[in-house]
Each structure stands twice: as C-alpha cells, then as structure tokens.
Amino acid sequence: MIRVVVVDDHPVVRDGLRGMLGTQDDFEVVGEAASGTEALTVIAAVRPDVAVTDLRLPAPAGAELVRLIRSRAPGTRVLVLTTHDTDADVLPTIEAGAIGYLLKDAPREELFRAVRAAARDETVLSPSVAARLVQRVRTPVPVSALSGREREVLSLVARGRTNREVGAALHISEATVKTHLQHVYAKLEVPDRASAVSEAHRRGLI
Template identity: 80%
Template sequence: MTTLRLVVVDDHPVVRDGLRGMLGTQPDFEVVGEAAGGAEALTVVDSVRPDVVLTDLRLPEPSGGTLIRLLLERVPGVRVLVLTTHDTDSDVLPAIEAGAIGYLLKDAPREELFRAVRAAARGETVLSPSVATLLLARVRPRHPLTETQLSAREREVLALVAQGRTNRETAAALFISEATVKTHLLHIYAKLEVPDRASAVSAAHRRGLL
C-alpha cells in the first residue's frame, strides 16, 4: 500500500490539530508537516516534498492563488487541495486558475475529504458541489449545447479520461498542460450538464460518444 505524504496549512491551530488527527486515522495517509501561513508553508513543503498539500486560502501572506502558484513552482508535481470555508468567485476562480487540483469546503464529511485526498494524489480534479456549480455557471454557454458540439479536442480528452487517465497523463498524451486539460473538462461538464469526470464518462457512454 502506497502511503500518501501530506502537509496541512491553516492559520488556526485547532483546525490543524483536528485535520492531523482525522487524516491520521487512515493507514495510507501520513501528515509529514504543517504550517500556519504562506511563508512557512513554502519552507515546509520545500523541505518534506509531500504528495498533497491541504491548504486554506486566507492566510498570512502569501496566500490564495499566489501561494498555490509558488507551491507548484517550488515542488513541481505536488497536488494542492484547497480546504476552506469560502466559496465565492473571488476565492474559487483564482485558486483553480493558479493550479489547485481540488477545492473542498470545511463542512465536507470526513469520508469525502479522504476520497478527495486520494483523488488529488492521482491527479483527479475534486470540487465541492457548490464550487462545481459556480464553475459550471461560468463556463456554461448562454444557449445550451448538445453533445454533438463537443470539440475534437474535448472528445480526445474525454476518451482518455474514460480510459482512466489522470489529468497529467492526459496532458502528456495530448502535449498540452494540465491546466488546459482542466479547462477542457469544465467545458465538457458544462456541455454534458454533469458535475464530474465519472458522470461525464457515464453520460458519454449513454449518448454514444465513446
């Protein structure tokens, strides 16, 4: 069994302690570091090289999208999973654009959090329902499109996702960035009117796209 190395970043000690205890109940998780702010997070992550960083957004600087970008620059390949109480446009969009692999709210059930950490480690995008709704609203066309109007590239992305490829593997296969893959997936979700990759694959099979 592969052990996932995690770092927890939150400016509230009680939250960090709670997350450490919760994550520690899983045999495949190991919390290898924690930080109370952005600068400390960069130092810790650079030192321990975790698989996944769980971070709040509003922290002592650097924070938000800036912190996410810096983390990804310091440790290429690390997955940044946002865990916060904020789900407004001004919080969600910069975080996703900066490269966060997922965005969960702190009221998520613990089993959802565990699944999200494992999915993030595999390179899969994970979004709270309210966040997915917000992002879909931003990319959904004014006039609903049919499945036949998926672009050629979107069909290629969907086919690779259906094969079980991660975002990174899909990006490598198509010679595009992971961020571009995420954008294509959001457009696919909007066009097929589904919330996630599993639903997109299911809908594509139902409609004869795969």
C-alpha cells in the first residue's frame, strides 16, 4: 500500500485528488494539508511514502517546502503537481529534491503512474518539464551573462553576507545590491538568493 499525503491550498483540488487516488487499490490517502506549515506537521505525524504537493501555497512553499520535507522526512518522496512550469519553478524544485514534476492537466492515469514511480524512488516528469530541463542543460548561461559586479555580489551572498554587508563591502547602497540581485535572478531564471547561489555554483559562475 502506498501511503499518500495531498497538499494544496484549494479544498476542491484536495477533494478531487483524494477521490481520484482513492479509486486505486494500492493507494491510501493518509493526510492532507492546505499550507506548507500544515504539510510539514502532517507529514511528520504520518510519514507517508509520497507527498503530492502544489508549489504555490501559504509559506513555506515551492523549493523551500521540498527541501524541508526531504530534510525532515527523508523517507517521503515529493511529487509536485502544479500549473506552473517556468524555469524559475522547475529547476529549483528539482534541485531541492522533488522526485517528480507533473502539471495539473495530466491525465489521471499519468498521475497514478507518477505516484507509483515516486514510491519506487523513480523520477517522473511531464513532457514539457523534461524538455525544459534538457534545453537548460544544452544552453547554460555563460559566465559573461553576469556582469563583474553581479558576480561580486553573488559571491558575497554565497558566503552568507546580508544585503547590507554586501553593500558595505562593495561600497554601494543596499538598494543597489537588491537591484543587482534582481538582475541575477532574471538572468539565471531563479526565484530567490538561495536558488541563485545553487544555480551559480552548478554552472561554475562563482
């Protein structure tokens, strides 16, 4: 029996997923949650095999929630089920440890296969997400895509410096630091500083 927790902030979606998964003899929905905080509590209590979760939730959400689930409940595989498939959503989430990434327009049989694959610790991606990952591998952002100042800012952020500390070290204002970081996020197509540092290390930019 594959024990599943459903995480989505829309009650209708949770009801629908619980109903669909309940049609399969080898699935048991053992909990549900409407926010990241609730998801962590439920997962810690019931220790499911698979957590099927949306990305956009009351915080923590997205890649941060995936990281927290994987660190606090390493036996639980995270299967993302969402409407969002941009690079800023997909890449940080996969890097954070999600075992699968499906879009909500996937047929129910595809969802069933994905849950079973996740329980076996096998990666499963929707075709559009797989294509996006392949494209990213083939066309990495070159070092020259980041300016010298942007690399300096990101290098200091990678050392754990706050925006104020980065500004003091580089003799620029905190607002300028924030502007440089926004440019970095856009160029690397990531949502936050942690993802930017991870992606920059992966590509050898810092």
